[in-house]
Amino acid sequence: MYEPIRDKSVHSTVDGPNPDFPHRSREEELDIQLAGHLAALLAVTDELRATQASADLDTAAGRLAEQVSRLRGGRAPVRASTSGRRDRGTAALHRRAHALAGRALVVAASRADTAAAILAAERMDAHTAALEPELASR
Template identity: 75%
Template sequence: MYEPIRTKSVHSPVAGTSSDFPHRSREEELDIQLAGHLAALLAVTDDLRGLAPSEDLDAAAERLAGQVTRLRGGHAPLRAAPAASGAPEPLHRRAHALAGRALVVAASRADTAAAILAAERMDAHAAALAGPKELSSAH
């Protein structure tokens, strides 16, 4: 009913031969993923800095840039001028989600510095989304 396969699979090279495409280790793949998440978080942080400059965001941006540079083997991330306008809440939500993704990848590769930075940024963006606490007036 079925014709037998007559050629070798292109997906598994024969033992002893080299393949034509590069292979990366799990650690290299995780480094690439983590650098991507942190670079995206840096872009959103720069946009937030354009909306509401603060020392906290400036320090976070520098730390994020440092981590991306480290993960990319010394290649600094490209940074554009902030392009955000309008309300900061959607940016804080996006930054919180990106920091969460970075935290998961950092934890899986046991990168303590990146995990701490991602967790701090998650906390900062969660606090920004929560807004100022209102005092309740109990009568």
């Protein structure tokens, strides 16, 4: 019913992995994934900072940028200007940030990165607290 595979795999050979194919370790893949989640959380945090002034958000943005830089080998994250983007309400931004912090926490825990896990858990708590008035009104 199905045609059999006729070509050899490009990923490995009988002699072992293909040396021409780039390979990353599990730790490197987790670093990339964690840096991505934290960078996305930083972008939402910057967007929240544009809508409401808060020392907590300023501190969090600095700590997030520091962790992203560490995970990316010293390269600073790109910080976009969000002055013109205020179409989403703060509650939606807090929900998005909470979800991103949760994803970052899962990856940080799987790679045993205590600093990133603590930061992600703190951000989850902060965004949950910001959403409590909305949840109480339901």
